[in-house]
Amino acid sequence: MILQVKDIHTFYGTSHILFGISLDIDEGETVCVLGRNGAGKTTTIRSIMGLTRPRTGSIKFKGKEILGQSAYTISRAGIGFVPEDRRVFPSLTVREQLEVAHKEGFGNWDLDKVFGLFPHLKNLQRHKGNQISGGEQQMLTIGRTLMGNPELLLLDEPSEGLAPLVVEALAEQIRKLMEEDITILLSEMGLGFAVELSNQAFVIDKGENKWSGTPDKLLENEDLKSKYLAL
Amino acid sequence: MTGSEFLMQFMSGLTTAMIYFLIAAGLTLILGVLKIMNFAQGGIYMLGAYMSYTFIKLFGGTNYGFWLTLAIAPILVTAFFCVVEVFLIRRFYEKPAIYILLMTYGVLLVTYDLARMSWGWIIKTAPMPPMFQRPFEIFGLFFPLYNVFLIFMGFFIFFFIWFIINRTSWGKIMRAAADDREMTAALGINVPWVFTAVFGLGAWIAAIGGALVAPMAGLSADMGVEAGIIAFIVVVIAGLGSLPGALLASFICGEVQAFGILVLPELAIAFMYLVMVIVLIVRPWGLFGKPVIIK
Ligand SMILES: Nc1ncnc2c1ncn2[C@@H]1O[C@H](COP(=O)(O)OP(=O)(O)OP(=O)(O)O)[C@@H](O)[C@H]1O
Ligand SMILES: [Mg+2]
Numbered sequence: 001m002i003l004q005v006k007d008i009h010t011f012y013g014t015s016h017i018l019f020g021i022s023l024d025i026d027e028g029e030t031v032c033v034l035g036r037n038g039a040g041k042t043t044t045i046r047s048i049m050g051l052t053r054p055r056t057g058s059i060k061f062k063g064k065e066i067l068g069q070s071a072y073t074i075s076r077a078g079i080g081f082v083p084e085d086r087r088v089f090p091s092l093t094v095r096e097q098l099e100v101a102h103k104e105g106f107g108n109w110d111l112d113k114v115f116g117l118f119p120h121l122k123n124l125q126r127h128k129g130n131q132i133s134g135g136e137q138q139m140l141t142i143g144r145t146l147m148g149n150p151e152l153l154l155l156d157e158p159s160e161g162l163a164p165l166v167v168e169a170l171a172e173q174i175r176k177l178m179e180e181d182i183t184i185l186l187s188e189m190g191l192g193f194a195v196e197l198s199n200q201a202f203v204i205d206k207g208e209n210k211w212s213g214t215p216d217k218l219l220e221n222e223d224l225k226s227k228y229l230a231l
Numbered sequence: 232m233t234g235s236e237f238l239m240q241f242m243s244g245l246t247t248a249m250i251y252f253l254i255a256a257g258l259t260l261i262l263g264v265l266k267i268m269n270f271a272q273g274g275i276y277m278l279g280a281y282m283s284y285t286f287i288k289l290f291g292g293t294n295y296g297f298w299l300t301l302a303i304a305p306i307l308v309t310a311f312f313c314v315v316e317v318f319l320i321r322r323f324y325e326k327p328a329i330y331i332l333l334m335t336y337g338v339l340l341v342t343y344d345l346a347r348m349s350w351g352w353i354i355k356t357a358p359m360p361p362m363f364q365r366p367f368e369i370f371g372l373f374f375p376l377y378n379v380f381l382i383f384m385g386f387f388i389f390f391f392i393w394f395i396i397n398r399t400s401w402g403k404i405m406r407a408a409a410d411d412r413e414m415t416a417a418l419g420i421n422v423p424w425v426f427t428a429v430f431g432l433g434a435w436i437a438a439i440g441g442a443l444v445a446p447m448a449g450l451s452a453d454m455g456v457e458a459g460i461i462a463f464i465v466v467v468i469a470g471l472g473s474l475p476g477a478l479l480a481s482f483i484c485g486e487v488q489a490f491g492i493l494v495l496p497e498l499a500i501a502f503m504y505l506v507m508v509i510v511l512i513v514r515p516w517g518l519f520g521k522p523v524i525i526k
Contacts, residue, residue: 083414
């Protein structure tokens with residue numbers, strides 16, 4: 001098991017958001033965390049990344065406890081984070097933000113390989129982060145995280161706000177990543193592209209686990225879908 | 232006014248401008264990346280000046296002693312303030328801005344007392360290095376060579392910082408951390424140490440400013456507070472966090488003062504305030520600034 005999240009309770013200030021979320025992810029798997037608006041997907045991912053530290057529980061990455069460590073240490077340990085709001089650096093050029101994120105790690109990602117996956121970025125190298133479109137920003141933010149050569153990639157709602165054609169291209173690119181043995185966690189509100197790519201799904205609602213299983217089982221379960229997912 | 236009078240006044244304004252720039256540049260850098268107002272900046276400048284005074288004296292007022300001082304004294308002062316950043320200032324970055332203001336203001340007061348204790352009340356001036364004890368001729372006019380050197384150093388330091396920020400991998404990291412510190416951390420960069428480095432670079436610029444002023448001005452503990460006010464005015468005119476803006480604003484302030492002195496000698500310093508007020512009315516975010524939010 002590469003990641004083992006066990007019974008985490010996370011707060012924003014005094015408001016209690018996650019009520020004992022647990023996730024088990026095996027090496028090389030692609031899993032998705034599904035849930036409606038405000039279900040706690042982002043908070044779960046931020047908890048794993050050490051950006052919002054859970055108050056109790058345990059998060060083990062490759063057997064080692066990472067709960068309580070700083071985001072920078074967790075990133076160096078091999079977890080990559082792609083935020084839902086992309087967070088490209090407005091004052092760095094596309095090339096610069098790829099370079100700044102580069103570190104040694106699990107894979108062999110570098111500028112050339114990122115441009116291989118996202119050829120379009122190559123033409124935008126000199127553009128500043130705030131001079132590119134939303135879809136381009138999504139490619140950049142994924143490419144940027146890949147430059148850090150993570151072993152586990154957390155992708156928070158990567159399809160959000162993208163045109164259907166762009167989402168299709170993105171799905172293709174994520175399939176290519178899956179061939180690289182990288183472990184991927186995707187989040188999404190409904191049954192879209194994440195569930196198609198995954199071999200394991202976790203459904204959460206109001207900060208609690210509701211269900212987990214294979215995507216096929218989930219697709220059959222009308223009750224579950226209507227109760228917890230945005231359709 | 233004759234052409235030569237104009238030139239003399241312009242050069243003297245440029246000298247003042249460079250001193251202002253060196254005082255304000257570090258503040259600008261720290262504000263731009265760390266998003267904090269460092270009230271201690273004037274104190275750093277003042278300690279840089281005093282420390283250099285001591286070293287220049289120690290080396291017997293020689294030329295090589297002066298160069299050695301420029302290399303050593305600002306670094307020592309910088310090291311001291313890096314320690315201050317790590318143990319005192321760092322823990323308040325994520326707190327409301329008032330904590331940092333009080334903290335850095337406290338540090339300023341401490342530098343003041345430190346200077347009073349170590350160097351006393353009497354105004355000190357470091358000896359001018361022998362190599363600079365001659366005038367420099369431009370268009371038949373004679374101008375102190377040291378002032379020309381100071382102007383050169385001002386531009387040199389401007390390009391040096393500009394180069395670091397825009398052309399080195401350190402600069403990339405600094406800009407990323409300035410844009411979004413949380414995302415930068417999530418990419419595996421140790422942001423607290425980036426902040427210490429930026430704070431140190433900002434301190435070094437102020438300290439070298441002090442070092443350059445040591446042989447040409449009377450040093451007193453009060454110069455820290457005065458420098459702090461000037462830096463603040465320059466930064467407000469420039470636009471918070473803009474380095475080219477700080478250079479231009481320093482130039483405006485220096486020249487306005489140099490020519491203002493001809494018109495109303497008693498009020499020369501007031502012209503700077505006037506410029507600031509006008510800028511604040513016409514362009515509240517400063518000449519080069521974008522609207523910045525300080526928590
Ligand atoms: N910074 C914050 N401060 C306080 N409460 C927050 C904060 N961020 C999120 N919340 C609350 O935490 C809950 C979970 O939010 P979270 O962002 O994790 O949901 P999500 O599943 O990612 O939703 P979405 O699909 O809209 O992105 C929501 O009720 C939200 O209102
Ligand atoms: Mg979310």
